[in-house]
Amino acid sequence: MTRFDHQPSFMTGDEFSIPTFSLLDPEGVLYEGASAPALERDHARRLYKAMLATRLLDERMLAAQRQGRLSFYMQCTGEEAAIVGATAALDERDMIMAQYREQGALMYRGFTIDEFMNQLFGNELDYGKGRQMPVHYGSRKLHYMTISSPLATQIPQATGYAYGQKLAGDGLCTLTFFGEGAASEGDFHAALNMASVHQVPVIFFCRNNGYAISTPAVEQFAADGIAPRAMGYRMHVIRVDGNDALAVFEATRRARVIAVEQNKPVLIEAMSYRLAAHSSSDDPSGYRAKSEEETWRLKDPVLRFRKWLTRQEWWSDDEQSELEESLRREVLDTLKRAEKRAAPPLDSLITDVYAEVTPELTRQLDGLKRHIRRYPEAYPKGAKSLDLDIAPAASTDEEV
Amino acid sequence: MTRFDHQPSFMTGDEFSIPTFSLLDPEGVLYEGASAPALERDHARRLYKAMLATRLLDERMLAAQRQGRLSFYMQCTGEEAAIVGATAALDERDMIMAQYREQGALMYRGFTIDEFMNQLFGNELDYGKGRQMPVHYGSRKLHYMTISSPLATQIPQATGYAYGQKLAGDGLCTLTFFGEGAASEGDFHAALNMASVHQVPVIFFCRNNGYAISTPAVEQFAADGIAPRAMGYRMHVIRVDGNDALAVFEATRRARVIAVEQNKPVLIEAMSYRLAAHSSSDDPSGYRAKSEEETWRLKDPVLRFRKWLTRQEWWSDDEQSELEESLRREVLDTLKRAEKRAAPPLDSLITDVYAEVTPELTRQLDGLKRHIRRYPEAYPKGAKSLDLDIAPAASTDEEV
Amino acid sequence: MAKMNLLQAINGALDIAMAEDDKVICFGEDVGVFGGVFRATSHLQEKYGKARCFNTPLVEQGIIGFANGLAAQGSVPVAEIQFADYIFPAFDQIVNETAKFRYRSGDLFNVGGLTIRTPYGGGIAGGLYHSQSPEAYFTHTPGLKVVVPRNPYQAKGLLLAAIRDPDPVLFLEPKRLYRAATGEVPEEDYQLPIGQAEITREGGDITLVGWGAQMEVIHKAAELAEEQGIDCEVIDLRTLSPWDSDAVVESVLKTGRLVISHEAPLTGGFAGEIAATVAERCFLYLESPIRRVTGLDTPFPLVLEKEYLPDHLKIFEAIRESVDF
């Protein structure tokens, strides 16, 4: 099997190139020679609506953050096709393990605006009990793993999760989203190697959006993107135009067949661009040109898919304005409700550290309660949770 | 630059294959079409002598371990060509950062048998002051970084070291050896990616010897070896027959030119086989067939190179027996001397933790000294270091 | 009952857990065909198949990342880290992920099924990198449980409890005792409680606290003390996190004296936590300063290991000093 060569020749990877799979041109027209995937009208409309809703939610919540109503926010803007397109190609019960910028996946699966808001405001209805920063969503019923800030940790976890699915034999897989920056972490290498060795039904979905905060992709890796790394694991790989929802859908659909039917991992690299700032704390003008952003704004993935849908006569301008209108209203109404809700109860400080609260934690909480009873004004949320009356002055603390 | 494709096709790495560069056939004859590298007589003889000396040292020290004179040992057996061939292609001042099985590199550079023995017995002359297990050699003057047991940690360190060399502009590089098992660690990915991004003169030399303790390469990775991973970093890569010293020499010589002249990292994968047990604590009969070992024994790298040398009339059977004889004698004599030497002094427990001993460590050592003075028999080495008389009975403890 | 060494007890516990529950899956470096470099997983692949007991690639962060995902999925992974010295590449997966999984998701998801087994400790001529006792890095990490058995009987009962515990458990195995410690162990299934210390010797003059391999050393010191007429109460903590402070406090309220011993370096070691807690809670009852007998504040040495280790003589001296205070 070994092929011998008696001349010392070095290779570098430039011997081959990995094309970018695309179906829709910027005008939403199928490329010549391309065939549309089997995507039915209702499915396509659902995909589109989730993209649009994600865009609108992001716009509104960034504005809320700017108004000081929210401490922090991260937008998916520019990458909606990659996220929602991939999600639409999955079985609803497939596990999704995302990085943080993938709210579109939840939107597609039916996370309600209420549910988003409760997390964003960390109120008493937040599934995460107000413990994590905004955008760290999770949903058990929607098979969406709660987001964790440390980058790339979810990638080997996805390999393990999928291994469990394979043993369970339920024909499901796991898809994990991550950025091209996170792919530099050691956990990435661990995850892909173990997945290929252990033959696991997992889809590694890399959102290559050109930046990791301020670090451009050329300072992140020297190769032609992330895709060539798959070769090092003998793993199926495809690169796709991340701004083309149709192509992303089709690539993911096919990847899923490989994953589930052959128990083999697949790497998908979606080429896109982070149109917004990294987060509400970031200002990209310090590290990239506006003109670069403008070029990408022309490739808007939401618009491109809308054009295709419209051409299919599956979507109309009227529907568009109606949906925009109703979504904006829903977001605003929900926001107002969510921000007024009480904080999680004081006990949530010590629950879920262990399955059962330990005696030591009970002791610590008791001490804290005694302390808050002595100084209720200093701890308005804790005092409220303990039903203590506090002077009205102190409560302004809560109304930021 | 992006190439678009409108058909969803997956790649896996099977699109290309990486040949194995070789020059000498098992009989030590140059393959047809192969040309011998510019390796002069004295250089070739030095290379051979180091291979042979490594083999003999390993044989003798394993025996010593079996006799209970040494706590632990690891052999290089089967991989001498890969290690010594690579080292012979370097500048003497290039830094070598090895894993643990690369004593051949030190042998080539002139580490004396005395120096080996002092480390193996951790005596007062050991540069490492008796702190690390046997085979954890280091030599500042020979530019050989002290071995560290945690696997793969030296690989990103090599990238950093080489970055410093590049800034210093002294035309040197770093070569780091590691096993195909260690290449699974996250540090491997970190090291190669950073080296290619930061354009660093480092040679990543992977000894693919088929096993990581009991784990065969097929359970370590699914791809065709380690070499294809270079493609993921757009890094120069060559695979070489690790049992062919001439090919290893030539591949490394050329890699070094790329590293030093272009400031680019290179990956070399040397295909070989760990002929011995993993270490003196291991018994391979539990996980691999004797017949497999036999196949590889036929490819003995030391013998193959000897045959070539002999054909060149650069080596004779007489020289062989003389060298074997004198080496065996030297090893035995040195061993006897080294094992009798005193242990490092008690103070070596607390020195080198920081550049200067801290007050707290002085306090701790003082306490220990007081304790040993009270119970000298229980701590023969410490007592000796403190010049305490101890009853003869206790001292047997030292003569294992 | 059968006479077993500590490795056999662990192997037996794994065997029972795997036989009982298909969801229990054992993996790690060399744990498959070979049964682990110490042979703790011997024959498990033969019995339960390659899908449930297998070698992983050589990557600790991957092993624990994989294990976290597998546990979140509902399986019951028992991951082996070959030496505790090599657990650090997985530190992020353990400290930032395993420990915080349930809390951060508001209990939507958890990795409670996970058990991480790893051999720790010195006294085997292992030098810096085959001797470490890293427990204190983990006892400072809420969300983890840390368990250390002292003998074969404890090992089997505690490991079975750890595997079935609803929280992730780091199970530290005293490798010096793997073959050295033998004892009578029931062949059937049993569990010992997690979170409960055990008084292994009753006495009234002074309390000695430790865990794992150090218990043997402590008992030896207690015997030396007995020869001097000092009556030691000895407590094996067994679980270091969450630790049974009440048991230790109660004993010290009675004896008024405390010596704690571990192999890890003094500064920041877990003995500091115990001493601080007990000094606070037993303030009016302490008759002499709490003494910690530990490793030095250095990496673990090789040739001078005997000098470095907190052996029975050093503990005995501390007992004497405490009693003579």
Place this chain on the structure above:
Amino acid sequence: MAKMNLLQAINGALDIAMAEDDKVICFGEDVGVFGGVFRATSHLQEKYGKARCFNTPLVEQGIIGFANGLAAQGSVPVAEIQFADYIFPAFDQIVNETAKFRYRSGDLFNVGGLTIRTPYGGGIAGGLYHSQSPEAYFTHTPGLKVVVPRNPYQAKGLLLAAIRDPDPVLFLEPKRLYRAATGEVPEEDYQLPIGQAEITREGGDITLVGWGAQMEVIHKAAELAEEQGIDCEVIDLRTLSPWDSDAVVESVLKTGRLVISHEAPLTGGFAGEIAATVAERCFLYLESPIRRVTGLDTPFPLVLEKEYLPDHLKIFEAIRESVDF
């Protein structure tokens, strides 16, 4: 002298170190063009070129592995880890490599040139993963020095000392104070001593010990106490490893009372080490139990951060209880 905030002081120290010595090299995630997400490395790339101040790929284990190698080569790397919460992927490189490099080689090689800078601590609505205070993981690691400045003046002088120190230093920056703390700072080069605590307020009734951002909180508590006629002595440890136990012991021998405060969880936190040491060395002088005012034994919360944090009121209560004991 100039009025500066803590970030500017750090930036100034880096600038001086780089100007003085070509071997000083700064790198980490986003530290290049952008100058770091907190802007601590602003303008350094402009001034000293891309070879000496640059972005790395997003891989902490690589950053520290690279830094270890670079330091071993003789350069003076100053590596930034973006948040202390993200230092754990580099834990192996720090604990097994950085800390043991000199010792294991018998001083043939060392990484003494290395400084690791990283922002730590809570109070910025950062939740679990932008708030941690991981110092205790490192103070249990012989071979490392751990330094934490409390204000801009300290930050500049200590950072310059850390960069020039012959041992590797973990330099923890209180990010809550980055912009919040301002003060007069000399524009020229100066160093403050590593390994020496500082008495920041003299008093006779009780000793309060802390470091970093917690000093501000402790001083506030001392003022509250003063209103009640309690005269506090306050000590900023500044260096946590190796720590200046003599300074603390001396103070407690005088006051007889001690309160220690940090944000990290109680169990296994560094306050335990201090309490254990002082309780032993001041046994006959302590007039009340040593109190630790710390974070809870849980991950760091978000919405209930105020409730979680060891604020001035909690410290004040501990002072009162200690004095009233």
